[in-house]
Amino acid sequence: MLNSLSDLTLKKQAGERVSVLTAYDYPMARLLDEAGVDLLLVGDSLGMVVLGMPDTTGVTMEIMCHHIRAVRRGVKRVPVIGDLPFHAYETPAQALANARLLIEAGADAVKLEGGAAFIPQVRAIVEAGIPFVGHIGMLPQSVKEEGGYKKKGKTPAQAEQLLADALALDAAGACAIVLESVVADVAAEITRQIKATTIGIGAGKETDAQVLVTPDLIGAFPWFCPPFAIPRANVAGEIQRAVKEWMEAIQ
Numbered sequence: 001m002l003n004s005l006s007d008l009t010l011k012k013q014a015g016e017r018v019s020v021l022t023a024y025d026y027p028m029a030r031l032l033d034e035a036g037v038d039l040l041l042v043g044d045s046l047g048m049v050v051l052g053m054p055d056t057t058g059v060t061m062e063i064m065c066h067h068i069r070a071v072r073r074g075v076k077r078v079p080v081i082g083d084l085p086f087h088a089y090e091t092p093a094q095a096l097a098n099a100r101l102l103i104e105a106g107a108d109a110v111k112l113e114g115g116a117a118f119i120p121q122v123r124a125i126v127e128a129g130i131p132f133v134g135h136i137g138m139l140p141q142s143v144k145e146e147g148g149y150k151k152k153g154k155t156p157a158q159a160e161q162l163l164a165d166a167l168a169l170d171a172a173g174a175c176a177i178v179l180e181s182v183v184a185d186v187a188a189e190i191t192r193q194i195k196a197t198t199i200g201i202g203a204g205k206e207t208d209a210q211v212l213v214t215p216d217l218i219g220a221f222p223w224f225c226p227p228f229a230i231p232r233a234n235v236a237g238e239i240q241r242a243v244k245e246w247m248e249a250i251q
């Protein structure tokens with residue numbers, strides 16, 4: 001169990017894996033906190049898995065703050081990371097102002113998507129004393145420019161770029177870095193080379209932490225589940241079973 005973000009360094013040194021799950025509302029945050037999860041992420045994935053948007057680019061600061069407030073009401077112990085949404089960190093000043101709004105809403109740390117190109121934004125956030133989490137590899141907020149969701153680190157040039165981005169974020173003071181859809185060997189090498197905790201999703205088994213979108217883990221979003229996420233419950237099926245049982249019962 002992780003009681004504060006500063007415990008991350010100790011866990012990495014001890015070689016203990018860290019568990020990270022997404023939460024978007026009060027009951028799930030409370031359940032995950034009570035279950036002993038190490039870290040929660042109010043991810044902008046909520047645009048897709050909660051709000052039914054086609055991708056994460058429609059998520060706004062207002063939406064993020066609304067869900068972070070709900071999650072904050074549900075947690076007693078577990079630290080909460082909040083995502084800066086699309087177009088919310090174009091300049092260092094804008095990144096810092098929006099990071100402050102996420103913290104005010106109840107986040108303990110903020111995350112944004114990007115590597116070396118975003119170091120001025122990262123520095124503005126870190127220098128203001130706000131714990132920062134990076135996010136490199138496949139970047140869902142760039143899905144339109146990229147023309148889809150693709151694995152990263154397959155070519156030596158891509159692998160080198162990822163390592164350079166991770167080192168730059170590490171040097172700028174990130175306490176953790178999400179590695180999304182990164183070739184396992186590249187994720188493992190980054191994990192060895194940086195001080196920050198690596199949080200993998202679709203990035204193999206050797207990252208310091210693993211993160212999943214909770215609806216994927218519990219089978220609550222059956223219309224799409226990424227191949228690396230193995231559902232360990234069938235919540236969608238249970239909901240429909242209970243509803244059908246009740247509909248019969250009231251006849």
Ligand code: KIV
Nearest residue numbers: 022043044045178211
């Ligand atoms: O929004 C999100 O859920 C995320 C995770 C996939 C890391 O950023």
Ligand code: NA
Nearest residue numbers: 043044045083
């Ligand atoms: Na996200």
